[in-house]
Amino acid sequence: MNGALVTLKKELLSYAVSPVSWIIAVLFYFVRGFELSDLALVFAVYRADPDMFPAATYGNFSTNVMVMLVPGILTMRCFAEERRTGSIETLMTAPVTDFAVVFGKWLAAALFYAILWLPSVLVLHVLEYPAYFDVDIAFGPVFSAYLGMFLLAGFLLAFGCFASSLTDNTMLAAILTILFDGVLMKAPSWLATRIGDWGDGWYARELLAKIDVMGNFSTWFARGLIDTSQVAFFLGGIAFFLFLTWISLTSRRLA
Amino acid sequence: MIRVVDLHKRFGPTLAVRGVSFEIQPGEVVGFLGPNGAGKTTTIRVLTGYHPATSGLAEVAGCDVRRQSLEVRRHIGYLPQEVPIYPDLRVVEFLRYRAALKGVPRRDRKAAVERAMAKAGIADVARKLVGHVSHGYRQRVGLADALVANPPILILDEPTSGLDPNQRRRVKQVVRELSAEHTILFSSHILGEVQDVCSRVIVIHRGTVRADGRPDELVAGGTRARLSVRARCPAELLREIVTVLAGVVADTIDVAEDDAAAGHGVATLRCELEPSSDPSEELGTRLQQAAVPVYGLEVERPTLEEYFYAITDGADQREELALAAAATEGGPR
Numbered sequence: 026m027n028g029a030l031v032t033l034k035k036e037l038l039s040y041a042v043s044p045v046s047w048i049i050a051v052l053f054y055f056v057r058g059f060e061l062s063d064l065a066l067v068f069a070v071y072r073a074d075p076d077m078f079p080a081a082t083y084g085n086f087s088t089n090v091m092v093m094l095v096p097g098i099l100t101m102r103c104f105a106e107e108r109r110t111g112s113i114e115t116l117m118t119a120p121v122t123d124f125a126v127v128f129g130k131w132l133a134a135a136l137f138y139a140i141l142w143l144p145s146v147l148v149l150h151v152l153e154y155p156a157y158f159d160v161d162i163a164f165g166p167v168f169s170a171y172l173g174m175f176l177l178a179g180f181l182l183a184f185g186c187f188a189s190s191l192t193d194n195t196m197l198a199a200i201l202t203i204l205f206d207g208v209l210m211k212a213p214s215w216l217a218t219r220i221g222d223w224g225d226g227w228y229a230r231e232l233l234a235k236i237d238v239m240g241n242f243s244t245w246f247a248r249g250l251i252d253t254s255q256v257a258f259f260l261g262g263i264a265f266f267l268f269l270t271w272i273s274l275t276s277r278r279l280a
Numbered sequence: 281m282i283r284v285v286d287l288h289k290r291f292g293p294t295l296a297v298r299g300v301s302f303e304i305q306p307g308e309v310v311g312f313l314g315p316n317g318a319g320k321t322t323t324i325r326v327l328t329g330y331h332p333a334t335s336g337l338a339e340v341a342g343c344d345v346r347r348q349s350l351e352v353r354r355h356i357g358y359l360p361q362e363v364p365i366y367p368d369l370r371v372v373e374f375l376r377y378r379a380a381l382k383g384v385p386r387r388d389r390k391a392a393v394e395r396a397m398a399k400a401g402i403a404d405v406a407r408k409l410v411g412h413v414s415h416g417y418r419q420r421v422g423l424a425d426a427l428v429a430n431p432p433i434l435i436l437d438e439p440t441s442g443l444d445p446n447q448r449r450r451v452k453q454v455v456r457e458l459s460a461e462h463t464i465l466f467s468s469h470i471l472g473e474v475q476d477v478c479s480r481v482i483v484i485h486r487g488t489v490r491a492d493g494r495p496d497e498l499v500a501g502g503t504r505a506r507l508s509v510r511a512r513c514p515a516e517l518l519r520e521i522v523t524v525l526a527g528v529v530a531d532t533i534d535v536a537e538d539d540a541a542a543g544h545g546v547a548t549l550r551c552e553l554e555p556s557s558d559p560s561e562e563l564g565t566r567l568q569q570a571a572v573p574v575y576g577l578e579v580e581r582p583t584l585e586e587y588f589y590a591i592t593d594g595a596d597q598r599e600e601l602a603l604a605a606a607a608t609e610g611g612p613r
Contacts, residue, residue: 031380031381034377035366035369035377035381039366042368107364111362111364112364114330115364115378117329117330118330119353119378
């Protein structure tokens with residue numbers, strides 16, 4: 026595990042000194058600040074249930090950007106940049122296992138993603154003050170919503186690592202990941218409405234319902250419910266794509 | 281320390297390495313010579329576990345590079361041809377990261393990094409971003425990386441490529457200092473520096489080993505020296521004197537006489553000598569006995585460069601000529 030830990034630290038340092046990370050963070054909180062102030066105003070004026078406030082933020086532009094674009098941007102350099110600069114050679118000839126490198130890089134991306142997201146909890150806490158809602162926001166659903174978001178992000182970041190291991194072009198890696206994100210977000214619900222009679226056989230509709238990430242979010246995580254099958258789906262997806270990334274790297278030693 | 285037996289490496293239809301075999305004993309500094317595209321880097325990449333061999337055996341410190349890759353990598357400090365770096369890390373951060381990755385214990389890491397920086401001569405740029413240092417320094421950062429875990433074996437793939445003469449001199453000096461503590465495989469296509477640094481050379485060309493031995497022995501044993509003599513006498517007399525000397529290759533004698541019509545011509549003779557022979561002393565005596573005034577006598581020893589040419593491109597040209605001759609003879613009648 027030493028190799029994974031060392032890789033994790035180095036990658037976190039690289040994220041911390043990368044201007045791209047800071048641009049993402051600044052833009053995210055800038056846009057989110059406007060969105061939350063608008064939402065808070067609407068909730069305050071119409072006396073809607075403030076406990077539903079966290080769930081209402083799912084439809085925000087900033088949330089969509091964080092889910093659709095940011096995983097691809099964060100992971101695009103993981104392996105593609107190492108291939109492009111040739112540093113993959115010194116990395117792969119160091120006495121460290123390929124899986125430790127893969128896991129360390131993914132964990133660093135996931136932790137950095139979490140670091141980008143977590144301050145948004147503080148914003149919700151600020152909204153409890155008398156100047157805004159003057160009520161206690163239920164942090165149970167907030168916790169499950171954040172858990173769901175991190176699981177989804179971990180899954181997308183694992184795919185991002187895999188995409189990055191396939192090419193030495195960072196832009197291509199980012200585009201592949203963003204396309205995958207888009208398909209995962211939109212395709213299940215879109216397909217479910219168009220498969221017609223065919224969907225009644227072969228458990229097609231059930232399968233689509235299981236992988237309808239956004240639908241499941243509003244059904245489960247946003248309501249404070251943690252569905253173990255959803256957790257297993259994301260964890261399985263993370264393991265699957267990390268495994269594929271490892272295969273992609275280690276095939277160099279086997280071919 | 282390193283053993284390679286009948287190593288083959290294929291990339292698609294191209295056979296980059298064809299049956300390479302050699303052994304390197306502990307403490308040796310071996311030059312790995314070859315023209316561009318000869319298979320040096322491919323062989324090195326197999327040894328470092330970066331590429332798998334198609335067939336054959338490669339062992340480092342008694343460990344098979346395919347089955348015990350991790351163990352092999354613990355014994356090697358590797359400087360690739362193109363020094364890859366992380367431009368957003370400082371030199372000292374990069375080396376600390378590499379030391380940690382290579383398993384240097386935390387308590388020894390600071391000292392290991394300082395020692396590697398001192399050996400590579402980069403202490404003055406320790407706080408600079410790796411992306412901001414010059415190419416020469418970057419090369420030395422790569423060398424410090426290879427040294428940081430103090431491995432018993434160093435594999436340096438063209439460590440002086442792209443450096444100016446002063447930087448090359450500095451790197452050669454470092455390699456000489458390191459040879460006391462490490463077994464070194466030093467790949468290069470610059471012959472002079474291999475001759476300066478290495479006690480033994482392996483020449484590889486078109487994926488096969490063409491020569492393996494001490495540089496001076498290879499040169500002396502494999503290439504003919506040239507004798508050149510200028511004396512005031514008839515050309516035929518000079519030819520007679522030289523022809524009987526031991527070591528002279530008779531059919532390479534070429535003699536010409538200047539200003540013969542005036543009756544006091546100067547003959548110039550050139551010929552090749554068998555490897556390791558030197559008839560200059562005997563020739564001097566014979567010329568003296570014949571009362572021939574000598575204007576110049578020189579035995580020109582072959583250089584490693586000539587030897588290198590003779591067994592690489594020179595051999596290819598001879599082969600092509602032989603093939604062309606055979607084709608002409610066997611052509612349409």
